[in-house]
Amino acid sequence: MADEPKTAPKGPADPVRPRVKPFPLKAKPKSKAKPEREQSTIQFPYMDQDAAISVARAILQGGGVALSRDQLAGVMNLVANSGNFVTKVATARLFGLVALNAGKYELTDLGFSILDSDDRRQKAARAESFLAVPLYKTVYEAFRGKQLPPRPLGLPA
Secondary structure (H helix, E strand, C coil): CCCCCCCCCCCCCCCCCCCCCCCCCCCCCCCCCCCCCCHHHHHHHCCHHHHHHHHHHHHHHHCCCECCCCHHHHHCCCCCCCHHHHHHHHHHHCCCCEEEECEEEEEEHHHHHHHHCHHHHHHHHHHHHCCCCCHHHHHHHHHCCCCCCCCCCCCCC
């Protein structure tokens, strides 16, 4: 033992953080390419019919005349470039309640009818505006006179 070279005694590498061997890096398995999703060609609103009616009501409260984008946003207490304003107006247009004419938004005949004080006209206008949305009309036509599928199965593709 006298022939062995003397070396400094080995102590803990780091008293605060124990030394850990790093894991060997493994190559990530190649993931399968995600199938591309088809973009729908049928239009649908991102908000409900009540949101569309709120836009029509704002135009009526603004005098029932054609309003510019900024005027309509002001009547609705929204910012003209906000996503909320843009989505609500797009929804109202899709439901057929509002039209853009010469850069101004105005109520359509259907828009006036949906705000009518006569309940019968209001209900008929709600049904007509619902069917003005291409997706809703397609689903309605597909299931007209048929039993709807039970939940949660949904509708056919």
